[in-house]
Amino acid sequence: MKNTEKTGILYGIGVGPGDPELVTLKAVRIVGECDTVILPAKSKEDCIAYGIMKEACGKIAEKELICMPFPMTKDESRLTAAHEQIYLGIKKLLDNGRQVAFLTIGDPTVYSTYQYIHKRVVKGGYEAHIVNGVPSFCAAAGALGISLADNKEEIHVIPASYEIGKTAEFSGTRIYMKSGKKLGELKQMLQKQQKDSRLEVYSVENCGMMNEKITTEVEKLDDTSGYLTIVIVKEH
Incomplete structure (x- = not known):
């Protein structure tokens, strides 16, 4: 009351x-x-x-x-x-x-x-x-010109600063928020998973800012990227 x-x-x-x-x-x-x-x-x-x-x-x-x-x-x-x-x-x-x-x-x-x-x-x-404000992962998808999900695809929003190991099992689209310090670990996990699955991997650092940086390949994920880095993974 x-x-x-x-x-x-x-x-x-x-x-x-x-x-x-x-x-x-x-x-x-x-x-x-x-x-x-x-x-x-x-x-x-x-x-x-x-x-x-x-x-x-x-x-x-x-x-x-x-x-x-x-x-x-x-x-x-x-x-x-x-x-x-x-x-x-x-x-x-x-x-x-x-x-x-x-x-x-x-x-x-x-x-x-x-x-x-x-x-x-x-x-x-x-x-x-x-x-409410525009969520960063929606703006990141817009900057990339991609859809986060279609039809029955699931979306998983993951705080990347915590444990991410088991997230490789998630189907659909995975969104890793605030990935900066975990990019090295995340990159290794995705490279390993890419050997067995068809993945689309994108990252947007500082979305919407003057120093925005977009990457569209897992090999080009930068381990030194900042805290405000979003990684979007789509599995087919």
Whole structure:
């Protein structure tokens, strides 16, 4: 049950994969109406989501900007402590009646750190809304000019920063999100699988950004590619 005395509202805003023209009209409107914008980074210069939104909504530069970085770790205790600290910071803003926008790349419902905060805010009795953005894997398929699935084909969206070994057994289309550090392992797995199966392998790094890089062969997958690399595998 929501506490009606808490007038602040939190908006989790997806800014899409990188192209400012893919930021939704709704996202631009809400950022323009909010008092405070949360950036999940150490500085606005380090925040990819801010750079994207600034191109789409110039008003963001006039807003109160608060940086709340998330630790890049899999240590559950550190993550929980960080999420709680960020929540408490946002809670103070909501208690003061602030309308708060929390920016995230891609879509807030797909492997987004925003969800850890959203759940706490809702549990605390505050009002929170999700503003969807274009998912990066959809934009990547568009950049490649391919379909992710046809007819009865399945789609599997996989967080590549975790265990990927068993995913070779999945049929249909496999989408490996945030593949950067695992590209070497993923490349070896796909090369081995390609000996027995007919695969189409694509990768898009920094989709929609000025430094976007597209690869269409498994042998050309670059082990040094960055965190924002998507690998799409279609098996026939």
